Amino acid sequence: xxxxxxxxxxxxxxxxxxxxxxxxxxxxxxxxxxxxxxxxxxxxxxxxxxxxxxxxxxxxxxxxxxxxxxxxxxxxxxxxxxxxxxxxxxxxxxxxxxxxxxxxxxxxxxxxxxxxxxxxxxxxxxxxxxxxxxxxxxxxxxxxxxxxxxxxxxxxxxxxxxxxxxxxxxxxxxxxxxxxxxxxxxxxxxxxxxxxxxxxxxxxx
Numbered sequence: 001x002x003x004x005x006x007x008x009x010x011x012x013x014x015x016x017x018x019x020x021x022x023x024x025x026x027x028x029x030x031x032x033x034x035x036x037x038x039x040x041x042x043x044x045x046x047x048x049x050x051x052x053x054x055x056x057x058x059x060x061x062x063x064x065x066x067x068x069x070x071x072x073x074x075x076x077x078x079x080x081x082x083x084x085x086x087x088x089x090x091x092x093x094x095x096x097x098x099x100x101x102x103x104x105x106x107x108x109x110x111x112x113x114x115x116x117x118x119x120x121x122x123x124x125x126x127x128x129x130x131x132x133x134x135x136x137x138x139x140x141x142x143x144x145x146x147x148x149x150x151x152x153x154x155x156x157x158x159x160x161x162x163x164x165x166x167x168x169x170x171x172x173x174x175x176x177x178x179x180x181x182x183x184x185x186x187x188x189x190x191x192x193x194x195x196x197x198x199x200x201x202x203x204x205x
């Protein structure tokens with residue numbers, strides 16, 4: 001019973017962590033690399049629980065790595081990504097301080113900085129992760145064409161392994177189908193022989 005409870009707790013923890021990281025990644029998608037990297041991390045965690053997440057993990061990983069490499073390809077792009085992350089920090093701080101709605105705000109006051117502290121904390125956590133991933137992207141890809149080329153090699157290896165796996169699965173399915181056909185033929189012959197023994201005239205023309 002304790003093992004079952006531990007397994008259930010582990011599953012709940014993985015799902016909660018996976019969904020949290022995935023949602024934060026989607027919210028951070030306006031940052032070229034970090035948002036996709038977070039989305040990939042969330043899918044990688046969820047892939048231990050869901051088949052659909054496993055199918056999406058590699059394509060999103062490749063897109064995330066390429067986005068991260070492209071996002072730090074030039075100093076100007078690094079600057080834009082940094083500004084985006086800092087803007088998210090600034091918005092999170094404003095949301096956390098929750099100042100009163102200004103006079104130019106056209107909507108009801110209830111819609112000003114809706115969600116309060118939970119939304120602010122989510123923004124600040126997202127921005128901290130985005131900054132960390134941006135630093136990681138710069139360290140791994142900036143000025144390193146070999147690291148960028150490795151992404152294409154990873155993708156090629158995955159597709160080759162997938163093609164081999166699909167080929168093996170097709171061969172296995174073909175073998176199973178042939179075996180099922182042989183079993184069906186044996187069953188048919190046995191049924192006809194049994195019918196002939198029961199009624200000898202059945203086999204006569």
